[in-house]
Amino acid sequence: MGINNSPSALIRSSAGTLHGNASAIRHGNYSLNILIRLAVIVSFIFMVMPVIDITVSGWFADRAGQFPLHENWFLLTLRDLHRALPAIIVPALLACLMMQGLFNRHWLPAPHKLLYILSVYAIGAAAIVHGLKYLVGRARPNEIMEFGGTMFFSPAWQIARSCQNSCSFPSGESASAMAMLAIPLVLGGANRRPLLIVTGFAALVFSLNRVVMGAHFLSDVTLSWLFVAITMAWFWPVFQRYGAGIDRFVFKAGQRIRKRG
Secondary structure, rough: OOOOOOOHHHHHHHHHHHHHHHHHHHHHHHHHHHHHHHHHHHHHHHHHHHHHHHHHHHHHOOOOOOHHHOOOOHHHHHHHHHHHHHHHHHHHHHHHHHHHHHHHOOOOOHHHHHHHHHHHHHHHHHHHHHHHHHOOOOOHHHHHHOOOOEOOOOOOOOOOOOOOOOOOOOOHHHHHHHHHHHHHHHHHHHHHHHHHHHHHHHHHHHHHHHHOOOOOHHHHHHHHHHHHHHHHHHHHHHHHOOOHHHHHHHHHHHHHHHHHH
C-alpha cells in the first residue's frame, strides 16, 4: 500500500504531531508544578522542624557524637564509585553527541536527548546545587557541635556562611545521583521502567550513604533530589518541543566540521 502524501494527509499528520507535543508539554508543566509545590512543602517542614535533621543524623552517631561509619571502607568505596560516575557519563554523552553530529548514526540517541541529559547534569546537578552551597554555607553534620565539631547547626535554607567550600546544603552527590535518572527516562525505550527502578535504587543508596557517613543532613539529600527533578521536568518539554530543530542544528554543524576537515 502506498504512502498517502496528499495535503490533507500531511495536515492531519502535522496536527497529530503538534497535539502529541502539546500533550507532552501540558503533562510536563503539570509535573513541574507538582514538584515545585513539593519542594516548597519539604523546605517548610525542614525549616520549621530542624530537629528532623539532627534526629536522623543522630541515628548514625555513637555516644560520643562521632560517626563511626565515616571511615567504613565499603561506604568509602561506594562514595568513590559514585563520584567517578559523572566523569564517565558526561564524557560518554559528549562523545555520542559529537559522533551524531559528524556521522548521523541512527543507532545513537537523538542529539536533543543527549543535550537534555547533559543540561540536567550541568544545570540541575552542578550550577544550582553548587550555587546554593556557596550562598547558604551550611556546615556538615560531622562539623557541628552536636556531633563533636566546632560549628553551629543551621536549618535548611538559613544563610549561615559557616563554610567557604564543600558545604552541606544541598548535596552534590545526591544531585548527581538523581541526574542519572534522566538517562533511562529518555533513552530507556521498552526497558525504561526496569532501568528506572534499578537506577532509582542506586541513586537512593548513593545518596543515603552520605547521611549514614555524617556528611549530609536528610534535608540536603531530599531537596537535592527535588532540585534536579524540577530541572528535569522543566527542561524536557522544551527539548521535546524543539527537538527536531536541535537535531537539525547539530547535524548541520557536524557537516560543516566534516567539510572543513
